[in-house]
Amino acid sequence: MWNLLRDLGTRLLRDLTGSSRERQELLAAQIRLNERETEHAPSSVLRLWRSFLGWVLALLFCWEVPVRLLLLPLLAPDLLDDLPPPALDQILSLLAGMLGLPF
Template sequence: MWPLLGKLLDGAAGRLARVLPDRGRQNEAQSRVNEVEAGGAPASRLRLWRSFLGWILSLLFAWEVVGRLIVIPLFFAGWERSLPPSALNQIMTLLLGMLGLGF
């Protein structure tokens, strides 16, 4: 009786293994596909544009946080001109969206 039960369980495990995908094998296959696609991709100007936009947005963010809040009050306290309104909300929206963290 026990050998028969063992054979039935082995058969069920084999069928279950055929139905359920092997995640490790899928990840390896996807990695190979990604490498082939990235290796054959032509040089794109879009990469340069994204890099440029990322640097500009990062510099604007640094200005809004460091420049407006720290540098201007310390060094230009008696300055009679007023600065334009802060654009930190718009900069953060664009920068977080570019990083994939926008909402």
């Protein structure tokens, strides 16, 4: 019984994650894309824009979730009326896209 469940779990996990050969092909394609992207661009600019964008999006996410949604209603509810509308949807879609996650 336990062997059957282990085999079923192994097969299900393999089907969900793909084979190691498919994963290696995807990684090789990503490496080729990264090399091609950095081929003709100044190294300092192209290397840093993703990091900069990631930090900005992470800071915006930290503003939107813990500060705006949790702390401001508790500590300063009168400030909520003066703030612009939340941009959490846009921030999450950009951040998820940068991380390679579907959103």
